[in-house]
Each structure stands twice: as structure tokens, then as C-alpha cells.
Amino acid sequence: MKAEAIRILCVAACLVVPAAHAQDYPKPDQTLKIIVPFVAGGGVDNAARLLSERLRQQMGLNVIVENRAGANGSVGGRAVQLAAADGYTLLFSASTHIFAKDVMVNAPYDPEKDFVAVAKFAEAPLLLVVASQLGVTTLKSAIAATTDGKGPWSAALPAYGAASHLGTLLLAKQTGMNLQYVPYKGTQPALIDVAGGHVQLQFDSMVSLAPMARSGRVVPLAISSDKRVAALPQVPTFAEAGVPGLVYSSWYGVWAPKNTPPERVKTLNANINKAAEFLAQSGALDTLGLNASPISTEKFQSLVSSEIALGRDLLRASGFKPE
Secondary structure, three states: OHHHHHHHHHHHHHHHHHHHHHOOOOOOOOEEEEEEOOOOOOHHHHHHHHHHHHHHHHHOOEEEEEEOOOHHHHHHHHHHHOOOOOOOEEEEEEHHHHHHHHHOOOOOOOOOOOEEEEEEEEEEEEEEEEEHHHOOOOHHHHHHHHOOOOOOEEEEEOOOOOHHHHHHHHHHHHHOOOEEEEEOOOHHHHHHHHHOOOOOEEEEEHHHHHHHHHHOOEEEEEEOOOOOOOOOOOOOEOOOOOOOOOOOEEEEEEEEEOOOOHHHHHHHHHHHHHHHHHHHHHOOHHHHOOEEOOOOHHHHHHHHHHHHHHHHHHHHHHOOOOO
16 A cells, blocks of 8 residues: 555656646746847837737736847847747747748758747738829739730839748739839838839738828739728728739747747747737737737648748749849
8 A cells, every 4th residue: 555655646746747847937037038130110020019018917027029130130030049948038020030041042040940930929911002103903904014015014022031022922923913023121112112103013011001002102902811901991802803812911920949848839829829819809909900810839830831832932933042
């Protein structure tokens, strides 16, 4: 009997130790640092700050956002790659992050191998707009204008590897539009040139393009969601405009350094998903034009892999060369 009692106590102790270990994260005296690889005040930064404040309230610890911009987001990414894999330093970035190897000649890391995909936070559809000087008001007429043998239209690309870049390549593939790509350093410089008639079109995050579309300075033709959005109810989806299957989004996610303990990744995923749902229900995400998109870590990792595969195919087919 004594031997049996001792055996039971040993088994119980083995069960308790991992549970106790799992409970040591997060510690309230620690600081959770979220690195944003872009300048303050932009779309990625604004979303990160919404998330950080909610995580502070949920997790009961100090949460700070640190901006480390430069080199197409790789400066901030490198800082997280080199950080301690303890769950207290995270990268909050756009889907641009996962294409570092594909758009940079000397990328400082491998986005898949050197990071753990923790959580997908939110997403927004892309909006196709054209210069008002063209007199084009429908997607059908835009496609016709670029396939009638008169030469290509110029399409603004705010950043290589961004959803706007890959979405524009997908647009050309699925519509047959003849496009010539013009690189820019950021959405706003590109949009100003479209509004001025210097570039014919831009396919970018609805959040960034909607204000000019509502003002009439550019003409919205279609949105890459599966249904119309309340912010621009008059704009048809691509399916409604005659191009079924073109559903594509700009999204934000969270990554941690590789070798971050799985139980900590799971804790972070649960908290980020909970925060995203709360921010959606409160209307806070609406102010940024975002939709919450909480999924498990496993599904996020699968999404990253499939997005990289699609993006590489589009880049290769377009003849893109890393810079």
C-alpha cells in the first residue's frame, strides 16, 4: 500500500510540475515589447498600438510598442530575430514580412525558418482605384482600355512584397490587364500621383485609398472582398464587376523568435485572438477599416506557407528581380 501511495504521489507531482511551469508566463513584472518595423503613425503602427493597449489590460503586464523602421521592414524584423526567445519580444507587421527573402537580394533572415508565426490579428480588402482623368468608371471598361492594343497602363506599387504589390500582380493575371509597374516608397506618394493623373491605377488597402475615393479625387472600381463593405457601399466586389475569384486581403500578424516555447506561443495566440475579437466588437477596428481574423497558430503557420507559395509564383511569372 505504501509503495502504491508513493507511486500515485510521484505521478501527481509529474502532472503538477508542467502545469506550474506553464503558469510562470507571463510574469506581471515583465514588459512585453512589440516591435513595429515601420514608422509611427502608419496603418501597421496604429493597429499595433490598439492591440498593445488591449493586451496590457488582458494580460496584466506592461506592453510597449517600439518602432524600428528601415530596409523594407527588415530592420525591425532583425531585432526580433535576435531577441531572446522568451515570449516577451514580438514582431507586429504586415504580410510584407513573409516575403523578405523574395524581394531582397540580401535578406537578413528567413521569415519562415527564423520566426514562429504566432497569430493573425486583422485584415482588410484591397481597393482598385483609377485616375479620374481617364473617364473610366467600371472595371469592365478599365480591362478593355488596357487590352485594346494601345499600350499598358501604369500601376503604382507602394512597396515590394506588400499586399498591394502581389495583389496588383494577381489583378493582371486574373483580368489580363496590360500593366507597367511603377515603384514608390509608400502608399501616399503613389496615391498622389494617381490622383494627379501621372499613374493610371493603384490596387492597395481599402483603408488607405477610401478617403480619396470618397472625395472623388480617384475613381473606385472594385473591392477584393467576398461582399461589399459598409465604408464604400457603392463599390462592387470583383465578382459583381465580372471577375469572380479575385478575393485578396492585406493582413497584419504577430511573430516571435524561433525556439520560443510552444506553451508561450499558445498563450500569446489565445490573448491576441481574444483582443482582436474585443476590438472588433467595440468598434475600434472599424476606425482603421480592419476586420478581426483570429485563427490558431497552426492555421496561421499554414496560411503563411500558402501565401508565400502564391506570392512566389506571382513574382516569378511577372519577371520580378529582388533588389
